[in-house]
Amino acid sequence: MKADALRGHLDALILAVLERGPLHGYAIIEALAARSGGALDLPTGTVYPALRRLEAAGHLDSxxxxxxxxxxxxxxxxxxxxxxxxxxRAAWVDFTRVVGDVLGPAT
Incomplete structure (x- = not known):
């Protein structure tokens, strides 16, 4: 999966990975790949700026x-x-419901 497809969702994915406990940057990349069955093989140039952004927003400590x-x-x-x-997570549930309603089979 390309990093562009994650636009708007990468921060949430990183937060979810860190919910299980502290990790260093490369371990976050590995955890994203492992939890996605290899679909999220993201370059450091995508993940590290997101980590800095999340820390600046107060969502991460380092x-x-x-x-x-x-x-x-x-x-x-x-x-x-x-x-x-x-x-x-709440926004994702709403988003997937709406998209599912639109993309689901016509009734």
Whole structure:
């Protein structure tokens, strides 16, 4: 699946992945791929700007850590991020219902 197809949904997908616990950037990319059965194989140039945007909006907290001699930024869902994720889920349910009504078989 191309990154363009995710326009408007990437932030919600990242928030959902981080709901399970803190992850560093590359682990977020791997989690998106794993949870989508490989359909979401996103480049770092798509995910990292979204992480910075979500952090700037207050939806993510981050901290630096050292792992195997390398510094990694680890992201955690904030309270604001949990609220944003709940709102995104509700909007997604509404969106899929409406699109399903339109694209479903004619009755």
């Amino acid at each position: 901290s630096w850590s050292d792992a195997s001699g390398r510094r990694r930024r680890t992201y955690t869902l904030s309270r604001s991020g949990r609220k944003a994720l709940a709102a995104e």
